[in-house]
Amino acid sequence: MQALSFLRRFAPALALCAAAIAPAHAAYPEAPIKMVVAYAAGGGTDIIARLMAQYMQKHLGGNASVVVINRPGAGGGIGFTELTSAQPDGYTIGFINTPNVLTIPIERKSNFHWQNFDLLGNIVDDPGNFSVHADTPIKSLAELVTYAKANPGKVTYGTTGIGSDDHLAALMFERTAGVKMTHVPFKGAAEVHNAIASKQIMLAAMNIGEALQYQKGGTPLRHLGTMSEKRSNLAPNVPTFKEQGYDVIMASLRGVAAPKNLPPAVREQLVNAVQKAVADPEFQAKAAGYFAPLRYLAPAAYAAELKEDEAGFKQLWQAMPWTDK
Structure with missing residues (x-):
């Protein structure tokens, strides 16, 4: 009984001591973040992704590390599929490109759709x-x-x-x-x-x-x-x-996304890091040196534009299917 009484009296103090000596949980990100690029190294997306990786690291702070991984093939489909199927924990992000991210699911069965991503912000409109x-x-x-x-x-x-x-x-x-x-x-x-x-x-x-x-x-x-x-x-x-005399209008949006259902706090950190990176004067100067036409879109505006463009490409598919067969 005396032992039980002792435990009851000192349990709160023991708990505080345990909490004090337990290692603190590190803030996100605790590990390197993988940035998937769905095209080969040396292209426009790859170049701007490697630049973005540097400045996202800067604005995430701490020991943040963002590593670019190239997954080319299938018009971008391989990389987009890898991105959408990754764990939504904030440790896999990547670039999505229009129109490919919109047109591939229109033309054939795919394991991704732009609505399967948490959009973090558009970067380029080329x-x-x-x-x-x-x-x-x-x-x-x-x-x-x-x-x-x-x-x-x-x-x-x-x-x-x-x-x-x-x-x-x-x-x-x-x-x-x-x-x-x-x-x-x-x-x-x-x-x-x-x-x-x-x-x-x-x-x-x-x-x-x-x-x-x-x-x-x-x-x-x-x-x-x-x-x-x-x-x-x-x-x-x-x-x-x-x-x-040729009425052809076409461009490529290149933005950053993650698998759907990121933890809200992690998503907020990533969205803020993308926005701050694009607004960074050093980033803008270097992007200009690479002839990258920047056009930042916040997630909501980015989603609205993707939705509108998708509707247009669906109409185009009906009028002019774009397979090479």
Whole structure:
């Protein structure tokens, strides 16, 4: 009885002592965060992801570490699937790209949908573009059309995969211009770049930011047109498709997402880290050096735009299925 009385009297004190000597639970993140990129290393998404990783680490604070993992293939489908199927614990995040994240589930059965992600914020909005090797005599879309009409199927064009913004834009151009070209899909913009640099393909359908970066790196490219409503600030001397008589508007959103159902506190930390990273003057300066056209969208605005774009691509699929079959 005396022992029991002792325990009752001193139990609270013993509990406090135990709590004092127990190791404190470390704040998130306790381990490295994996950032999945669904395209090959060296492309526009990979480059901006590696930059984002540095500045997310900075704004998460502590010993935060963000490691980029490339999972290319299936037009982005492999990486998107890995991201959506990961544990929603905050230790796997990644980039999702339009239109691929929207178009793949439209064209075939997929294990992901944009609503399967917790959106953390959009980073980039990069207009589409056609580029040729500088040695090619073609200097405008009109000259490209003239050649393509005289040589049906002879124009080979590279993209980042079936259903990518590059592919859809090329199909729209074919329909608008009344030409037929030959599609050569790759796993990422870096592979498209290598193919146009070595003249394995005649035309590179890639975003203007990526094309300008490769040109800065020494690849002699000529840009035939951007797929924006107005000329891009990145390339004010490059006319739009619309200016040249071809009504083709296409761009790629590149944003950060995580598996659905993150713990609310973790989600808030990640959303804040993305926002602060994009607003960081150092990040903005470095992104400009990579010709990455930044356009931050908070999660709600990002979701609204994805929903609207998805509806448009569903209509496009009904009118113009984009498979190569």
